[in-house]
Amino acid sequence: MQIRISWPAGHLTATLDDTPTTQALTQALPFASTARTWGEEVYFDTGVSVPRETTARQVVDPGTVAFWTDGDAxxxxxxxxxxxxxxxxxxxxxxxxxxxxxxxxxxxxxxxxGDPVRVEVVDG
Structure with missing residues (x-):
């Protein structure tokens, strides 16, 4: 599944694996949120609450799409x-x-x- 993440200065697409968290997130799409930055990380609230999966990781590669269960983001x-x-x-x-x-x-x-962010499914 592909999603598009858009903000005033640009956009990126992401390819998501079929996980329980991805399935929960998909049901909330499309949604708008407000970007927050923390060092070289962008995060934003999704309105989705899911448990931490057994495969959760703290150190990831640049460009990983992760779901922060502590912040629903x-x-x-x-x-x-x-x-x-x-x-x-x-x-x-x-x-x-x-x-x-x-x-x-x-x-x-x-x-x-503080930038507005929009997340939506990419048709295709």
């Missing part, structure tokens, strides 16, 4: 966060991994704290 890391060690992408706590961004994760650097 999508977390999109593209580089180090304030708690990273070196260049790793370390999330605030273990997150459910949903898939990967298509294209260049560094485009997320154009997202500003």
């Amino acid at each position: 999508l977390a999109l890391p593209y580089g180090p966060t304030p708690i990273s060690r070196g260049d790793e992408c370390r999330l605030a706590s273990p997150c459910n991994v949903l898939g990967r961004l298509d294209g260049t994760p560094g485009l997320l650097a154009t997202v500003r704290d």
Whole structure:
């Protein structure tokens, strides 16, 4: 499944795996939210609440689409966060991994704290 994440300065698509969290998120689409930034990570509230999956991870690759169960938010890391060690992408706590961004994760650097964000299914 593909989703599109849009903000005033651009957009990215992401390919999501079939997981319980992805299924819950899909039912909430489309939705609008407000972007927050934390180091080189963008996150935003989804209005979806799901439990942490057994495969949840705290350190992920840049461009991973993660679901932060502690904040009911999508977390999109593209580089180090304030708690990273070196260049790793370390999330605030273990997150459910949903898939990967298509294209260049560094485009997320154009997202500003407080930007409106829209998430929707890509038709196709």
